[in-house]
Amino acid sequence: MEVVIVPDAKAGGELVADAMAQLLRRKPDALLGVATGSTPLPVYQALAAQVCSGAVDTSRARVAQLDEYVGLPADHPESYRSVLRREVLEPLGIAPASFMGPDGTAEDVQAACDAYDRQLGEAGGVDLQLLGIGTDGHIGFNEPCSSLVSRTRIKTLTEQTRKDNARFFDGDVEQVPHHVITQGIGTILEARHLVLLATGAGKADAVAATVEGPVAAVCPASALQMHPHATVVVDEAAAAKLEHADYFRYTFAHKPDWQGI
Ligand code: F6R
Numbered sequence: 001m002e003v004v005i006v007p008d009a010k011a012g013g014e015l016v017a018d019a020m021a022q023l024l025r026r027k028p029d030a031l032l033g034v035a036t037g038s039t040p041l042p043v044y045q046a047l048a049a050q051v052c053s054g055a056v057d058t059s060r061a062r063v064a065q066l067d068e069y070v071g072l073p074a075d076h077p078e079s080y081r082s083v084l085r086r087e088v089l090e091p092l093g094i095a096p097a098s099f100m101g102p103d104g105t106a107e108d109v110q111a112a113c114d115a116y117d118r119q120l121g122e123a124g125g126v127d128l129q130l131l132g133i134g135t136d137g138h139i140g141f142n143e144p145c146s147s148l149v150s151r152t153r154i155k156t157l158t159e160q161t162r163k164d165n166a167r168f169f170d171g172d173v174e175q176v177p178h179h180v181i182t183q184g185i186g187t188i189l190e191a192r193h194l195v196l197l198a199t200g201a202g203k204a205d206a207v208a209a210t211v212e213g214p215v216a217a218v219c220p221a222s223a224l225q226m227h228p229h230a231t232v233v234v235d236e237a238a239a240a241k242l243e244h245a246d247y248f249r250y251t252f253a254h255k256p257d258w259q260g261i
Contacts, residue, residue, distance in 0.1 A: 001230045003211055003248040004261060005239045009199040012233045013042025016130065016195055019231075019261050020047055021056040023128050023193075029060040033129030033188075034088050035140075036066070036080045037165075039197050040130055041087065048091035058092045064126055065101030066188075067140045070154060070179035072104060078168050079104060102152060102181040113152040113181055120187065129191035133198045134161055137206045137219035141182035144218045148226075150184030185223045194230040195261070196221060198238040207234055208241035231261045 006012045020043070023030050034040065050056045065080060072079040081101055089099055100119055106112035120126060131139045138144070141155050157165075162176040169175035188194065198207050210221040211232055224230040239245050 001211065001225055001227070001232060002251070002261065003232045003234065003239075003242070003244075004252050005242075005245060005249055006233060006235055008235050009039075009042050010046075012197055012199060012235055013040075013044075013046045015233055015261065016040075016043045016197055017046035017050060019193075019195065020128060020130075021050050022260055024056050024058060024061055027127060028057060029062060030127040031062045031064055031123055031125065033064045033066060033126040033183075033191055034084060035130050035132045036083045036087075037132045039132040039199055043130060043197065044087050044091060051092055058094055060098075061092070061094055062098045062100070062123065063088060063094055064120060064123070065099070066129070066131070067180050067182035068102050068104040069177040070104050070109060070181060071177050074103075074105065104181055109154050109181065113154065116181070116183075117152045117187055120183075120190075126191035128193045128195060129188060131188070131194060131196040131221070133196055133203055133206050133210065133221050135164060135202055135206055136160055137209055137221050139185070139196070139221045139223070140188060141180040142185050142188075142220040144220065146185055146217060146220050148215070148217055148220075148223045149186040152181065152183050152187050155180055155182050185220055189223060189227055192229065194224055194227050196224060196230070196232045197234075198232070199235040201237040201240060203234075203238040204241040207232070207238050208243075212243055233261070 068080045074081050102116040103112040165176050166173040209219040215222045215225050
């Protein structure tokens with residue numbers, strides 16, 4: 001796993017957007033796996049700026065959703081489908097037909113999850129999956145003790161995650177759904193490149209457990225240690241509890257320019 005320590009969230013966003021832009025130049029119809037929440041916003045903003053300036057062409061890019069609330073209508077402003085339309089598809093000029101995601105309103109939730117896993121496979125798999133991380137170490141919404149080989153399925157959010165997400169629901173935790181559909185950890189690990197972005201002091205414990213702790217279901221993000229191409233991009237605050245921070249800085253500073261992340 002490569003760990004890149006950047007000065008702040010903006011620099012992290014630019015670094016990850018550059019990696020996405022490089023991928024799209026190499027493979028114009030790449031399938032980008034996208035996360036929601038606050039952390040990835042600087043990535044989408046930086047990539048949108050590159051699209052506006054003509055530095056990258058997203059006209060053939062495809063986008064896959066990581067997770068979705070169960071029971072929120074697709075047109076609810078906080079359904080992740082709506083959020084991604086607002087924050088990713090529209091600013092990047094990607095057509096709705098190039099977007100895929102699980103159906104959070106399906107009557108048969110497990111059938112919807114299985115269908116989504118199949119759809120990802122038939123699309124050739126995710127080329128680059130952007131991940132945030134929960135304060136409890138979740139990726140997607142694989143909460144602590146999720147199976148490390150899990151597939152897309154329904155999960156129950158922890159109370160902490162519901163509290164963390166209440167800010168998107170007028171601060172009212174009661175409005176945050178209890179259940180989500182999330183790509184499983186096994187599903188996520190099938191992406192060709194995993195990029196986990198974490199910013200802010202609130203993520204420092206989870207980042208340390210992910211990078212320097214044991215691979216353990218109690219910290220779902222630690223599964224990234226098992227992936228051949230995983231990059232963890234952290235700002236100084238989120239890196240504060242990494243014992244090997246100096247080594248990570250040294251390694252990145254001495255990386256050949258052509259290599260990218
Ligand atoms: C959302 C998702 C979650 C978030 C995580 C961090 O699609 O997959 O794992 O990435 O909860 O959220 P923020 O970035 O809001 O701190």
